[in-house]
Amino acid sequence: MARGPDRIAMDDLQKALAAIRESLGHNPSPAIIRRVRAGLADHAAALEEMRAATDPIGMPRATFDPADPKAIGRMVSIALLAQEMVSLREVKRAYGSGVYAIYYRGDHPLYAAISKTETPIYVGKADPAKDDASDAREQGPKLTDRLIEHAGTIATAEGYSNQLPQGLAPIGLADFTCRRLVCATNAQLVAEKHLISTFWPVWNSETKACWGMSKHGDSAGTRKNKRSPWDVVHPGRPWALDARLQDSLSPQEIAARIDKVLTDYPPRKDHAALLEEMLAGFRQDGAPKDAEVSPVGEEASGPDPEEVGGEDDE
Structure with a gap:
């Protein structure tokens, strides 16, 4: 029996996730870890949007929690x-x-x-x-x-x-x-x-x-x-x-x-x-996201712990 397009797509998704996991190796650098985590977070949001699109009942993108x-x-x-x-x-x-x-x-x-x-x-x-x-x-x-x-x-x-x-x-x-x-x-x-x-x-x-x-x-x-x-x-x-x-x-x-x-x-x-x-x-629909990486780029050099004066006290 032939598999449906949805099952084929889901299998491809599993393979892609396995490839990402394998790409990390045994000792990935912090920069690679941050990049993969950021990418997975973006895809997780897209997956949740797809999941919500298949539900006939609407779902807010966020629930306001004043303790968050x-x-x-x-x-x-x-x-x-x-x-x-x-x-x-x-x-x-x-x-x-x-x-x-x-x-x-x-x-x-x-x-x-x-x-x-x-x-x-x-x-x-x-x-x-x-x-x-x-x-x-x-x-x-x-x-x-x-x-x-x-x-x-x-x-x-x-x-x-x-x-x-x-x-x-x-x-x-x-x-x-x-x-x-x-x-x-x-x-x-x-x-x-x-x-x-x-x-x-x-x-x-x-x-x-x-x-x-x-x-x-x-x-x-x-x-x-x-x-x-x-x-x-x-x-x-x-x-x-x-x-x-x-x-x-x-x-x-x-x-x-x-x-x-x-x-x-x-x-x-x-x-x-x-x-x-x-x-x-x-806003619960379409709220902007906070940027997590400096505009000068993730790979740009930053403060050195050995700089005179010690670490910035913020």
Whole structure:
């Protein structure tokens, strides 16, 4: 008895899955594993759509669950965007941990595309002083302390402006603003992840363009190889000026990566349109997906654990 077309197609699908499993071998690289997992996730979604198409009863693509981490990330991100934008240099200490976004308003050539837009140059989180903190006082002044620390870092680079090598442009603290949101303990974790995959801010390490602003100082003698891209184009921190350090990326490579990010993810210029975009993530039919890989590419080099200053503290 001849097999039907559906059985033949299903057998082919089983063979394809077996071929994928065999292609992994015994010790696949992390990059191959990520690529296969991403591809399988896409096909799993397509399979579920096919399965739903054979059911005479309609099925929503998603069920809203306010306890779902992705839903929490979106809700907290929207709440952050509802906050007033204030000058970074005017942030005063206050209780609370949470998430924040830093924006650029100046004329630095690297950031011309995002200047005065709704796309942040950096987003981050501040974890509470106590893991089980139930209110802002128990969380401690972590959020404002982090922003004040970043303001000091930028001010240090500004103070080095009259010593910049040829071809580099200065930054000034007066050109930076921020939004901040005190939120429930642990909500900052998923919110930061959602904000990064929404904007791909060029100073975040995950974006792989100009990371390093949030590194902390240590001796170049304890870190044996490279200077972060942020310290390459915004020098001034004494521990990153050591002549023994090599640049992790050249200024030209940094500029190219920033251009790539801002080309693939054009800056958002309208606040209302941005909020509508964020709300679209809650739509049960046709909700957009968060991107998981930086626009510069999965294979592009990123932060090195041995960079002077240690790992970015985000």
